[in-house]
Amino acid sequence: MAEITYYLAVDIGASSGRHILGWMDKGKIRMEEIYRFENKLEKRNGHLCWNLDHLFHEVVEGLRKCKELDRIPESVGIDTWGVDFVLLDANGNVLGNTVAYRDGRTKGMDEEVYKVISESELYGRNGIQKQLFNSIYQLMAIKKEAPQLLARADRFLMIPEYLNYRLTGVAMNEYTNATTTQLVNAKTQDWDFELMEMLDLPTKIFGELNMPKTVVGPLSSEMAARVxxxxxxxxxxxxxxxxxxxxxxxxxxDSIYLSSGTWSLMGIERLIPDCTELSRKHNFTNEGGYHHRYRYLKNIMGMWMMQNIRREFKHKYTFEELYELAYIGRYFTSTVDVNDDMFLAPESMIKALQAYCEQTGQEKPETECELLYCVYRSLAKCYAKTVAEIETVTGRKYDTIHVVGGGCQDKFLDRLLVEVTGKDVYAGPIEATAIGNIMAQMLRDHVFEDLKEARQVVAKSFDVKRIASERE
Structure with a gap:
């Protein structure tokens, strides 16, 4: 019997992380979650921060689980959310707290940047959607509030890069995550050192950008002994x-993707970035993708709003019960701009929804049914608007939407997406991020010839369902 080759994806999100083993079996990718842990924001010195020591401890515990199960992975890959980072001193120690993107420290930092370079000129260089939490604005906040940290910094690492550094002792920057900083030139696909100098940011701390499939290194001897x-x-x-x-x-x-989770990322893949003024006005982003592709998309608040509302309900409804409650609330017509800053980190999502409706002269949602349908309808309208904008900017029609990620399990939202767009909608795979992580490792190991073949294998390996409209 042939020995199985395992690959381990460590997929860390804003609320939890998972260790998922993947392997090939009879021409299909198989996967199993072997470890799960909690991640959450903590208040430190008045800021919302990540607990990196906790995250690293959990990464190690998940590796130890592989040993316990006697399923040793050929390789390990770590992915996380974007924009957040650490600054290291010359000895590899973290400087300051790892402040999270949901913290309010970046308020007004866009204006600080625009004193140096206009918003349209900035977009022309990097093609990245303006989000006030992007790394460029976080760095400007540090420069203003704690310039001594930047002065002492020797290295800039995004969160997964820092975890890799703790595992291997190798500090290495990766391209796709780096593009979320708004400091990478869209055309050269490298750090925009000229822009950094304009903003008086230290260029020496930014290392060479490496593409997915690149080997960081083996576990350090200390880490290998530990796991x-x-x-x-x-x-x-x-x-x-x-x-x-x-x-x-x-x-x-001819298809649009919707990566649906805490955030919704909706867009298409392109081989050439679009940094035009038309693209900027529609607020699209050109994030880096695998093998020099561009993820031309919009960041939409996503299931974050639903997750927070659910936490505030006194009764802990199942997801099926939530869908039924939302269906009952279909009479309710008020909608909100899901990307409004007031929904980024409110103390109460319910109060934020009610306040937005009052401020815009709409009926305020009161019941659980109204609150749920208000968010569902608002998300669906935002998705439909984004589809229309993609078609306007690209000058072409798309016939299919593929919903991937945990949010694809939301039957009510999937059906609404069919209704508001008139497109064929397919849901799945659920564990898209972990699958993509494992695909990169398999591509490095020559399991697949290229991404095209890998995607064909994904299509036959995982459950992908066509979503019927309510009328069907």
Whole structure:
């Protein structure tokens, strides 16, 4: 019997992380979650921060689980959310707290940047959608509030890169996540050092950008002893959306993807970036993808709103019960702009929804049914608007939407998407980010010839369902 070759994806999101083993079996990718842990924001010195020591501890515990199960991975890849980073001093120690993107420290930092370069000129260089939490604005906040940290900084690492550094001792920057900083030139696909100098940011701290499939290195001897085995750390698309988009189960150019989770990322793949003023005005982003592709998409608030509303309900409804409640609330017509800053990190999502409706002269949602349908309808309208804008900017029609990620399990939202767009909608695979992470490792190991073949295997390996409209 042939020995199985395992690959380990460590997929860390804003609320939880998972260790998922993947392997090939009879021409299909098989996967199993072997470890799960909690991730959450903590308040430190008045800021919302990540607990990196906790995250690293959990990464190690998941590796130890592989040893316990006697399923030693050939390689390991780590992906997380984008934009957040650490600054290291010359001794490799973290400087300051790892402040999270949902923190309010970046308020007004866009204006600080625009004193140096206009918004349109900035977009012309990097093609990245303006989000006030992007790394460029976080760095400007540090420059203003704690310039001594930047002065002492020797290295800039995104969150997954820092975890890789703790595992291997190798500090290595990765391309797809770096593009979320708004400091990478869209055309050269390299750091924009000229822009950094304009903003008086230290260029020396930014290392060479490496593409997915690049080997970071073996576990350090200390780490190998700690987990009980040796393996190789490989770069996936370390930005979770970059990995999720790799796992979209189609090679068609006529489809739109929706990576649905805490955030919704909706867009298409392109081989050439679009940094035009028309693209900027529609607020699209050109994030880096696998093998020099561009993820031309919009960041939409996504299931974050639903997750927070659910937490505030006194009764802990099942998802099926939530769908039924939302269906009952279909009479309710008020909608909100899901991307409004007031929904980014409110103390109460319910109060934020009610306040928005009052401020815009709409009926305020009161019941659980109204609150749920208000969010569902608002998300669906935002998706439909984004589809229309993609078609306007690209000058072409798309016939299919592929919904991937955990949010694809939301039957009510999937059906609404069919209704508001009139497109064929397919849901799955659910674990798209982990699948994409494992695909990059398998591509590095020559399991697949190229991404096209890998996607064909994904399409036959995982459950992908066509969503019927309510009328069907």
């Amino acid at each position: 009980g085995f040796q393996t190789t750390v490989v770069l996936p698309a370390t930005h979770d959306t970059g990995s999720a988009v790799m796992a979209v189960p189609t090679n068609s150019d």
